[in-house]
Amino acid sequence: MENQVYLFIIFILNGFLISILFDFFRILRKSFKTTDIITYIEDILFWIITALIILYSIFKFTNGHLRGFIFVGIGIGVIIYMLIFSKIFIKINLYIINFIKNIANYIFIKPLEILFKILKKIIFKPTTFLFINFKKFLSVFRINFKSLFLKKKKNESRKDFV
Numbered sequence: 248m249e250n251q252v253y254l255f256i257i258f259i260l261n262g263f264l265i266s267i268l269f270d271f272f273r274i275l276r277k278s279f280k281t282t283d284i285i286t287y288i289e290d291i292l293f294w295i296i297t298a299l300i301i302l303y304s305i306f307k308f309t310n311g312h313l314r315g316f317i318f319v320g321i322g323i324g325v326i327i328y329m330l331i332f333s334k335i336f337i338k339i340n341l342y343i344i345n346f347i348k349n350i351a352n353y354i355f356i357k358p359l360e361i362l363f364k365i366l367k368k369i370i371f372k373p374t375t376f377l378f379i380n381f382k383k384f385l386s387v388f389r390i391n392f393k394s395l396f397l398k399k400k401k402n403e404s405r406k407d408f409v
Contacts, residue, residue: 254308255320261304262324263332265297270336277337278344 272289275281281289301321305311 251314251316254314255316257304257308258317258320259324259327261300262321262326263328264300264324265321266325266328266333267336268293268296268300270333270340274337274340274344277341278348 272293275289276286305313305317309317
């Protein structure tokens, strides 16, 4: 009897562990935008890890014997965790992840944005200026060349006429 109570507590802890894993994937989804394919991959990964945890525990602690209290223990562990600890766990981890994202933003993203703005002013503005002026020069040259060519033709046609 004492052994079965011990096993029951182990499978309640398995329920806690599975719930923490579930919350981990929920936190990832709330923290980072993912596509549907990534979400499907995360779901499959969750079920594979869950199955491995349960199978490992069943073979390790009951020598592969399936008992009803195993699934009841897992269910009770999941329910207790979800009712008592889940909201707190998610809030704390979302706060930590957002804090890390903000720090990473200021350490990595902001300097890169500033560098890009500087490079844009140094490189892109002069090249854009040159390109626009070169286009203007070409259009003026083309207009002048056409008018010069047309004037020559008109003059030649007048000479032939006279």
